[in-house]
Amino acid sequence: MARKLDTYRKTPRDEPYLDVWSRTAPRYRRRSIVLLIVTALLFAGLCCFAYWLRTGEMFPGPANEYFGLIWKSINPVGSDQITLVDFLLFPISVEQVPVQMVIMGLLLASLATIPILVGILYRLPSAVAFVLMIAVLAAMPWFAATILLGCVIAAHPAFRMHFRYANAVLGLVPIVIYYVMATREPEATYSAATPYGFKLYAPWVLAVLFSCVIAALVLLIARAINYRPGGIAPVLAITFAVPVILFHAEVGRDELAYRLIEREFGPNSERAFVTVNLRETETEQAERAWKRARSVMFDTIFVDRKRRRAQVARQDLAEDRLRAVEACDEFMTRFRDSEYVPCVLYLKGLALDRRMSEVALESNDRIEYHALVPSVAATSVWETLAIRYPQSEPAAVALNRLATLDLRDGRIDRAAQRLDLLMEHFATLPAGARSPSARDRHSLFAKMPPAATLGIDVAAEVLRARRLREMIAQCHDEPPSPFSPFAPDLGLIDGPPTHPLAAFVSLDPTAEDYGVNLSKLLIAYPASRIGPFVAAQLAALEPSPHRRIEQLTRAETRYRGMPGCAEVMLHHAESLKEVARFADAARVFTRLLEEYPESCWAAEARRRQMALTMLLLPS
Numbered sequence: 001m002a003r004k005l006d007t008y009r010k011t012p013r014d015e016p017y018l019d020v021w022s023r024t025a026p027r028y029r030r031r032s033i034v035l036l037i038v039t040a041l042l043f044a045g046l047c048c049f050a051y052w053l054r055t056g057e058m059f060p061g062p063a064n065e066y067f068g069l070i071w072k073s074i075n076p077v078g079s080d081q082i083t084l085v086d087f088l089l090f091p092i093s094v095e096q097v098p099v100q101m102v103i104m105g106l107l108l109a110s111l112a113t114i115p116i117l118v119g120i121l122y123r124l125p126s127a128v129a130f131v132l133m134i135a136v137l138a139a140m141p142w143f144a145a146t147i148l149l150g151c152v153i154a155a156h157p158a159f160r161m162h163f164r165y166a167n168a169v170l171g172l173v174p175i176v177i178y179y180v181m182a183t184r185e186p187e188a189t190y191s192a193a194t195p196y197g198f199k200l201y202a203p204w205v206l207a208v209l210f211s212c213v214i215a216a217l218v219l220l221i222a223r224a225i226n227y228r229p230g231g232i233a234p235v236l237a238i239t240f241a242v243p244v245i246l247f248h249a250e251v252g253r254d255e256l257a258y259r260l261i262e263r264e265f266g267p268n269s270e271r272a273f274v275t276v277n278l279r280e281t282e283t284e285q286a287e288r289a290w291k292r293a294r295s296v297m298f299d300t301i302f303v304d305r306k307r308r309r310a311q312v313a314r315q316d317l318a319e320d321r322l323r324a325v326e327a328c329d330e331f332m333t334r335f336r337d338s339e340y341v342p343c344v345l346y347l348k349g350l351a352l353d354r355r356m357s358e359v360a361l362e363s364n365d366r367i368e369y370h371a372l373v374p375s376v377a378a379t380s381v382w383e384t385l386a387i388r389y390p391q392s393e394p395a396a397v398a399l400n401r402l403a404t405l406d407l408r409d410g411r412i413d414r415a416a417q418r419l420d421l422l423m424e425h426f427a428t429l430p431a432g433a434r435s436p437s438a439r440d441r442h443s444l445f446a447k448m449p450p451a452a453t454l455g456i457d458v459a460a461e462v463l464r465a466r467r468l469r470e471m472i473a474q475c476h477d478e479p480p481s482p483f484s485p486f487a488p489d490l491g492l493i494d495g496p497p498t499h500p501l502a503a504f505v506s507l508d509p510t511a512e513d514y515g516v517n518l519s520k521l522l523i524a525y526p527a528s529r530i531g532p533f534v535a536a537q538l539a540a541l542e543p544s545p546h547r548r549i550e551q552l553t554r555a556e557t558r559y560r561g562m563p564g565c566a567e568v569m570l571h572h573a574e575s576l577k578e579v580a581r582f583a584d585a586a587r588v589f590t591r592l593l594e595e596y597p598e599s600c601w602a603a604e605a606r607r608r609q610m611a612l613t614m615l616l617l618p619s
Contacts, residue, residue: 017160018227020122032229036122039233043114043130046240047137050107053247054087054139056260069139084143084182085200091259092251094199096453099250099445101199103243105206110239111138113211115147116171117218117232119155120164127151146178164222168215172208179204214239250445254338257331265324265347267455272320273354276313276367278306306365310356313367317356324351339450345385346394346454349401352378357510373508374401386418393451396426396461403468407505410480416472419465426458466600467533468505470563474529475501500530515541532564536571545578566592566599573605577612586612 020032052058060066072082087104094100111134119127131151135144153159154171161167183201214235222231265272286302293301328348332341353371360368374382382398382405389395399422406415480499500521507517518538522531535555542548552572559565569592576585589609593602 017162019120020227020229022227028229032122035229035233036118036126039114039118039236040129040133042233042236042240044133044137046107046110046114046236047133049240049244050111050138050140053092053107053256054090056091056256060137060139066139070141073139074141084140084178088200088203091263092256093259094203096259096448097251097255098199098447099246101202102206102445103247103251104203105210106239106243106246108203108207109210109214110236110243111140111143112147112150112172112175112207113168113214113218114232114236114239115151116154116168117215119151119171120167120219121222121227121231124151124155127155143178146174149174164219165216168219169212172211172215175211176208179207210239252338254331254335254340255447257335258338258340258344261324261327261331261344261347262453264327265320265351266453267350272324273317273351273369275369276309278309278365278367282306282309306361310361310367313356317354317369321351321354324348342385342389342392342394343450343454345381345389346397346451346456349378349381349385349398352381353401355508358512359510359514362512370510372510374404376405379405390421390425393449393456393458394454396422396458396465397456400461400464400468403465404505407468407472407501410499410502412472412476412499412501416469416476419469419472422465423462423469426462463600463604467567470600471501471504471530471533474563475499478525478528478530500525500528504530504534509537529562529564532559532562532568535559536564536567539568539571539575545575548575549579560595563596563599566596566601566605569596570601570605570608573608582612 020036021029023029023032048058051060055065055069069082072080075081088094088100092100094104115127115130115134118130128148128151131144131148134147135141138144150171150173153174154167159167159170183204218232218235221235225231263269263271282302282305286298286305289301289305290296290298325348328344328351331338331344335341350371353373353375354369355371355373355375357366357368357370360366379402382402385392385398386395386402399418403415403418403422406412406418478500480502503521503524507514507521511517515538518534518541521534522538525531532555535551535558539548539551539555542551549572552568552575555568556565556572559568569588573585573588573592576582576588586609589605589612592599592605593609596602
């Protein structure tokens with residue numbers, strides 16, 4: 001039966017330019033519409049997958065978050081602008097999970113190429129719907145605008161060539177330019193601080209190569225079936241399935257869920273437990289209030305605003321802590337066997353230990369949060385981490401915190417056991433070392449160790465454990481004092497006596513009265529071997545290096561012969577370096593190594609002495 005063709009434009013060679021709509025017979029039109037709908041549904045799924053990789057939500061979530069993401073993507077000058085490069089860095093970074101380079105390359109290639117091919121085979125109006133899906137479902141408005149320009153170049157009759165592959169490649173040119181422009185931005189922002197290297201550029205190169213391959217396959221199939229419907233859907237199904245399967249096989253849903261938690265509540269979070277400089281945020285409002293009420297001093301207004309802002313910050317702390325605990329519990333319910341469970345437990349423990357620094361608030365007008373002092377509320381979390389995942393890096397932190405809690409409650413033998421266990425497991429690992437269970441990173445596409453981005457310094461945790469262990473060894477057999485070291489008159493108190501170790505480790509180093517409480521400890525326990533440890537901490541609070549040197553010199557003389565004096569001497573040498581007395585500092589380091597070679601500070605003193613020797617060499 002003769003085939004009925006549409007009226008067509010004549011090419012320079014007077015040959016018909018066939019596309020899907022050239023055949024007007026009802027069966028071809030029905031097939032074209034059905035396959036276009038199938039292609040659109042597959043493409044919508046691909047856009048939703050891209051949105052899920054960015055947010056953890058399969059479909060656009062709450063209106064404020066979704067439109068906030070759209071606005072940050074559109075806004076070209078905002079400080080919180082989101083570009084296509086952020087797709088490579090957050091929430092899953094190509095540095096943390098290098099296989100994301102391939103996944104992102106395939107995903108971006110499919111998103112960029114399919115609308116262009118739809119424009120070529122189904123004409124330009126059909127491609128507009130696919131571009132809108134990128135803008136709306138994937139929340140990539142600028143990327144969609146660039147692809148629309150590529151569709152116009154590839155499918156508009158004014159640019160149409162008989163060699164359709166040339167049209168497709170020409171349509172990719174604006175997208176390649178967009179990739180290049182996007183890659184230039186992180187050069188100053190990211191590359192200087194992060195070792196991304198080629199991993200930041202590889203996804204763009206792969207995306208361009210995959211785009212060329214996808215275009216070639218689709219157009220070859222279309223030519224083979226004489227431009228009947230059905231040339232795009234099979235290839236799109238494959239390009240949709242491959243990145244999805246690759247992600248679930250090599251990356252995993254738990255990776256995405258964990259990275260979202262880490263971004264929200266991790267050490268570098270900008271969304272929870274955020275530091276606020278009140279001098280920057282409250283001064284302008286305080287000045288306006290002062291101008292309206294001239295009878296009130298500016299400082300009075302500012303202090304009042306700071307007090308109210310601190311009250312709000314404490315409420316925010318409680319809310320952030322609750323959100324962190326709920327998010328961590330949900331993760332552990334969904335992914336019980338994930339390799340990131342120890343990291344999630346660590347973040348949950350930190351959230352429960354988090355508190356506001358009173359010193360930063362009063363001295364620097366800053367709202368800062370810290371987790372230096374373990375909280376009783378986090379005990380069960382640290383216990384779970386130490387028992388179930390003893391070889392993980394977070395377990396080193398857990399054991400230290402549990403030992404501190406034990407010391408605070410007077411369980412000195414139990415604390416010593418925890419510290420011995422920590423040193424047995426981790427003493428041979430250098431700073432920043434991975435846990436023994438981490439994956440081998442010799443492979444190009446191997447993941448980073450799970451805890452690599454948490455900033456856990458294993459060597460520092462071992463040093464902290466050795467210091468506590470030395471304190472226990474020195475003070476274990478000392479009798480508890482019947483006095484309250486923190487009572488104003490140092491009078492007798494009701495309840496069990498206080499051991500000097502328990503009193504010392506109970507102090508919050510960020511509290512406003514930390515120095516006062518250290519002085520009270522020295523008075524309450526005048527003969528205790530905890531003295532040099534307390535004196536070293538007390539001297540470290542002195543801002544003047546000259547007065548600090550005087551304090552440390554007296555402490556070194558008073559506590560000479562006690563193992564804790566090594567810490568005093570280390571602070572003494574560092575203070576001498578601060579005032580450029582390098583020769584004196586070198587002599588203090590030498591005496592430390594001679595008198596206390598078994599101290600936990602000996603290795604650190606040796607390292608610093610070697611660095612100091614370089615300064616003393618003649619030029």
